[in-house]
Amino acid sequence: MIDMVLLHYTIRPRLQIFLSRVREEIHKIFSQNDHHMPPRSLSLRIQEAPVSSSLKLVFAKNLNLPIFTNNKIVDSEHNAIEVHLMDANTTCIIPPPDTHLGSSSVRLEVLVLDGDFCREDRDRWTADQFNTAIVKAREGKRPLLVGSVNVPMNNHGVAVIDDVSFTDNSSWIRCRRFRIGVRIMPESHFGARIQEAISESFTVKDHRGELYKKHYPPFLTDNIWRLEKIRKDGPIDKKLESEGIRTVQDFLKLNTIDPNKLRALVGMKDKQWSATLNHAKTCELGQKCYVFKTLECDITFNPIGEILAARIGDQTFPLEELHPQQLFHVKQLATQAYQLWDQLEEVTNESNSGRKPSDSQESMISSGAQHAKYLDYTGTATSSAVAAMSTNSSSTSDSAAAAPANDATMFWTPSIIPPDDDHFGWQNSSGCWDQVD
Numbered sequence: 001m002i003d004m005v006l007l008h009y010t011i012r013p014r015l016q017i018f019l020s021r022v023r024e025e026i027h028k029i030f031s032q033n034d035h036h037m038p039p040r041s042l043s044l045r046i047q048e049a050p051v052s053s054s055l056k057l058v059f060a061k062n063l064n065l066p067i068f069t070n071n072k073i074v075d076s077e078h079n080a081i082e083v084h085l086m087d088a089n090t091t092c093i094i095p096p097p098d099t100h101l102g103s104s105s106v107r108l109e110v111l112v113l114d115g116d117f118c119r120e121d122r123d124r125w126t127a128d129q130f131n132t133a134i135v136k137a138r139e140g141k142r143p144l145l146v147g148s149v150n151v152p153m154n155n156h157g158v159a160v161i162d163d164v165s166f167t168d169n170s171s172w173i174r175c176r177r178f179r180i181g182v183r184i185m186p187e188s189h190f191g192a193r194i195q196e197a198i199s200e201s202f203t204v205k206d207h208r209g210e211l212y213k214k215h216y217p218p219f220l221t222d223n224i225w226r227l228e229k230i231r232k233d234g235p236i237d238k239k240l241e242s243e244g245i246r247t248v249q250d251f252l253k254l255n256t257i258d259p260n261k262l263r264a265l266v267g268m269k270d271k272q273w274s275a276t277l278n279h280a281k282t283c284e285l286g287q288k289c290y291v292f293k294t295l296e297c298d299i300t301f302n303p304i305g306e307i308l309a310a311r312i313g314d315q316t317f318p319l320e321e322l323h324p325q326q327l328f329h330v331k332q333l334a335t336q337a338y339q340l341w342d343q344l345e346e347v348t349n350e351s352n353s354g355r356k357p358s359d360s361q362e363s364m365i366s367s368g369a370q371h372a373k374y375l376d377y378t379g380t381a382t383s384s385a386v387a388a389m390s391t392n393s394s395s396t397s398d399s400a401a402a403a404p405a406n407d408a409t410m411f412w413t414p415s416i417i418p419p420d421d422d423h424f425g426w427q428n429s430s431g432c433w434d435q436v437d
Contacts, residue, residue, distance in 0.1 A: 054088045056195035057108070057182055065202050068210045069166050072147075073180070081164075083108060083182050083197050085157035094157050107188045108159045110149040115170070115177025115201035130181065130196050135173060142167045150185065170204040177201040217282040220249040220303055227251070228279040229272045236266050252280055252304035252357055257338050281357040290344040292337035299333055301344070304357055307334060308349075 060082040061075040075081050084093050117133035118125060137144040147164035159182075170178045183196040205213075215226045224240055224247065225232035243265060245251055254262045255277065263273065289308065290301045298311040307319045310330045322330060337344060 054195065055094060056086050056088045057083050057184070057197035058086050059180075059182075059197050059199055060084055063180070063199055063202065066213070067166065067202055067204050069169055069204060069207045071207065071210070072163060072165050073161075080160050080162035083153075083159045083161065085153065085194070088195065105188055106153045107185045108151050108153060108182050109185045110145060110151070110161055110164055111181045111183065112144045112166075113179040113181040113198060114173060114175060115179055116175045117179060117181075118198060124195070127193055127196075130183065130198075133179075134181070135178065138168065138172060144168055166204045168204070169206050170202075175201075177203055214279070216279075217284065218248045218280060220247065220252075220283055220286065222248045222283075224248060224251050227276050229268065229276045230266075236268070239265055239267075248280055248283055249303055252283075253338075253341075255280075256305040256357075284356060287348050289347050289349040290337075290341070291347055292333065292340070292344050294333055294336075296333065297330065299330060299337060300347075300349075301334075301337065305334075305338060305341075306357070307331075 059075075061077060061079075063081070064074045064076050064078060067073060073081065086092065087094050112135045113130075113133045114135055117129075135144060143149075144167060145164055146167055148161055149164060151159045151161055153159040161182075166178075170176055179201050180199040181196055182198075184194050212225070212232050214228060215222055218226050223232075223237075224230055224245060225234070225237045227248065230236050230240075240246070240251070245254055245262075245265070251262070266273065266276070268276065285303050288303050290303070292299045292301070296312075300308045300311070302308055307330065309316050309318050310322060310326075311317075312326075319327065319330070
């Protein structure tokens with residue numbers, strides 16, 4: 001019985017000398033006969049603790065935060081809360097868990113403490129100090145904690161608190177924070193004091209606040225007000241919604257396509273904007289990809305509009321392997337894809353699983369400066385991507401004869417096609433045109 005153990009441990013230390021001698025004699029008898037000692041009872045294990053040691057209760061793990069009213073409180077690993085009986089000098093559980101699991105008459109009481117109690121991280125306090133820090137429910141309210149507030153301790157020195165929750169928030173006390181305290185119920189133990197367990201301090205929020213809490217990390221399908229610095233039904237939320245930006249995916253997609261437009265819409269200061277964007281970029285993109293198919297090439301996008309690859313002819317090229325001229329051409333096609341996003345073919349790409357948005361701030365739509373840069377470009381195109389696209393494009397009715405794919409001296413220049421100047425095209429050094437409407 002653990003209660004007798006505790007009584008023996010704290011009130012009758014003189015028996016330890018006698019018990020120690022008896023134990024030594026028994027040990028000698030078993031050793032002489034080549035037998036192993038049988039498992040010792042809980043009482044004997046606690047009796048073996050040094051007279052000078054003291055016992056204390058401790059939480060096995062931190063709590064899972066944040067905590068909301070009416071929600072079951074669990075530990076940081078989402079398991080039931082465990083409280084251990086420890087030797088304060090050795091930090092070992094009393095007793096070691098090698099005996100059979102059983103129960104005892106010792107019971108623990110779960111209480112609410114003021115969050116300012118032991119804020120200096122003291123590891124010692126008196127029973128009076130602990131009792132003074134206990135927080136009672138507001139007048140006319142239900143008990144502050146409900147559920148398994150009285151729990152037994154088993155013969156391993158472990159108590160499990162598997163169903164306890166708050167009925168009120170912590171905003172009404174001065175420090176606006178609570179702690180959970182656990183102590184031995186006085187009527188179940190008549191020995192010297194065992195130090196109480198106290199948790200870290202925390203705020204308790206109303207359950208309805210859980211409906212509006214931020215997600216870490218956010219999901220692509222989350223409403224944009226799940227992001228930091230964007231309040232539900234606030235001015236930023238309403239303004240973005242009026243522009244069709246309702247989810248985190250919409251938010252990140254616009255940041256990919258036109259980050260300047262998104263920044264102008266939210267109208268945040270730099271620090272706030274960084275917090276919102278960085279929070280959004282912690283989301284996982286999942287395995288979905290989207291394919292835009294054209295006569296020139298097929299372009300694969302991730303869920304937020306970043307180009308993953310372009311399939312030209314029978315070959316697939318990552319974006320970084322495209323020649324600058326081809327990259328410009330792909331981005332022009334991407335502009336059309338963004339306008340037809342809901343019509344793109346959805347596919348699964350397992351290699352995309354677990355990926356997060358890139359840190360690049362470059363728009364996928366070419367700016368005016370980029371357009372001028374490419375119009376002036378006269379470099380040589382020697383990559384296989386150039387040859388593949390010219391071959392693929394020349395097979396359509398809207399394209400002229402293809403240039404030789406193996407001509408290493410061939411280069412392409414984007415130009416307006418005469419005589420009607422209604423089409424944009426690519427002219428190569430052999431005089432052939434690759435037309436784009």
